[in-house]
Amino acid sequence: MNVGGRHYRTIWLNDDRRAVDIIDQRWLPHEFRIVTLRTLDDVAIAIRDMWVRGAPLIGVTAAYGMAIAMTDDSSDTALDAAWEKLHATRPTAINLRWALDAMRALLKPLPEGERAKAAHGRAAEIADEDVELNRAIGENGLEIIRKTASGKKPGEPVNILTHCNAGWLATVDYGTATAPIYLAMEADIPVHVYVDETRPRNQGAQLTAWEMAGHGVPHTLIVDNAGGHLMQHGDVDMVIVGTDRTTANGDVCNKIGTYLKALAAKDNGVPFYVALPSPTIDWTVFDGLKEIPIEERSGDEVSLVWGKTASGDIAQVRVSPDATPAGNPAFDVTPARLVTGLITERGVAAASREGLRALFPDR
Numbered sequence: 001m002n003v004g005g006r007h008y009r010t011i012w013l014n015d016d017r018r019a020v021d022i023i024d025q026r027w028l029p030h031e032f033r034i035v036t037l038r039t040l041d042d043v044a045i046a047i048r049d050m051w052v053r054g055a056p057l058i059g060v061t062a063a064y065g066m067a068i069a070m071t072d073d074s075s076d077t078a079l080d081a082a083w084e085k086l087h088a089t090r091p092t093a094i095n096l097r098w099a100l101d102a103m104r105a106l107l108k109p110l111p112e113g114e115r116a117k118a119a120h121g122r123a124a125e126i127a128d129e130d131v132e133l134n135r136a137i138g139e140n141g142l143e144i145i146r147k148t149a150s151g152k153k154p155g156e157p158v159n160i161l162t163h164c165n166a167g168w169l170a171t172v173d174y175g176t177a178t179a180p181i182y183l184a185m186e187a188d189i190p191v192h193v194y195v196d197e198t199r200p201r202n203q204g205a206q207l208t209a210w211e212m213a214g215h216g217v218p219h220t221l222i223v224d225n226a227g228g229h230l231m232q233h234g235d236v237d238m239v240i241v242g243t244d245r246t247t248a249n250g251d252v253c254n255k256i257g258t259y260l261k262a263l264a265a266k267d268n269g270v271p272f273y274v275a276l277p278s279p280t281i282d283w284t285v286f287d288g289l290k291e292i293p294i295e296e297r298s299g300d301e302v303s304l305v306w307g308k309t310a311s312g313d314i315a316q317v318r319v320s321p322d323a324t325p326a327g328n329p330a331f332d333v334t335p336a337r338l339v340t341g342l343i344t345e346r347g348v349a350a351a352s353r354e355g356l357r358a359l360f361p362d363r
């Protein structure tokens with residue numbers, strides 16, 4: 001995607017052909033900073049502390065982390081240790097384990113001397129594949145937007161509500177939930193996006209809004225609690241969100257607050273779509289509520305808010321009493337019964353075991 005007229009992915013190989021460069025998302029939208037990750041520890045910290053975030057990008061970054069680890073030490077011990085260290089960074093997004101397993105399965109049978117090169121090659125392939133998957137999700141989601149647009153007056157936009165950032169910043173390029181929106185813009189279909197701010201870390205306000213503005217997508221930032229009201233008044237045509245892990249029967253785990261949006265959508269007859277690449281499906285899990293580990297992050301993310309001061313400094317302020325403890329479950333599970341459809345690279349599936357199996361009979 002373009003930033004200041006230049007095309008960027010969110011992660012790419014450094015000029016030294018060994019390290020990787022990333023967009024450090026902690027500083028957006030106020031500063032566009034690129035940092036280089038040179039060691040396995042750098043990569044683990046970048047994932048854990050959310051310099052990079054979003055399920056697909058977490059997976060790709062971890063794949064590069066394995067490649068960097070293999071460049072330093074390609075023994076079996078180092079391979080297993082890198083898998084463990086990276087796997088421990090964030091528990092919910094299944095793309096992390098998917099990418100780590102793919103790398104280990106490739107590397108384990110190889111002689112040690114061949115591992116670093118093969119690892120870098122596979123990490124680059126996983127990154128390229130992510131772009132293709134998202135592009136295909138975009139094409140399939142575009143048809144849904146096109147159909148909705150056909151029922152509107154000429155020039156009237158399709159109003160889409162999204163939660164968190166399932167945009168290009170959460171992937172390598174295009175995004176999942178945003179890919180259909182970007183393709184609708186390319187196809188001259190009028191769209192307007194309601195962007196949930198997504199407390200506590202404000203991925204909507206800071207990242208999705210920045211993406212939308214950068215790509216000229218008409219959008220309005222709303223507080224997380226406004227979505228139900230807008231739906232009651234007919235202001236939302238559809239919801240499209242991403243997911244960190246979708247179960248084999250279509251339960252959707254995504255950023256905290258997604259479930260409430262799905263409930264409001266159901267009550268108001270608003271279609272609720274989830275856009276996902278197949279590496280986000282956990283084929284081993286059938287009950288999202290019972291089986292998906294929900295990341296509990298620091299309460300400081302709730303009590304303290306980052307922003308830009310009037311003098312232009314990026315600073316943190318406290319919004320709650322010093323003595324008040326805060327809980328911070330980072331994800332929730334939306335049961336399949338609330339999901340209208342799963343927009344995948346192979347088409348739109350019903351959110352059910354049968355629906356997913358029909359599109360992915362090979363699984």
Ligand SMILES: CSC[C@@H](O)[C@@H](O)C(=O)COP(=O)(O)O
Nearest residue numbers: 053054055164166170242243255
């Ligand atoms: C294509 S991204 C889908 C999800 O990963 C996204 O909606 C989300 O919940 C990201 O959470 P984050 O905690 O910012 O990594």
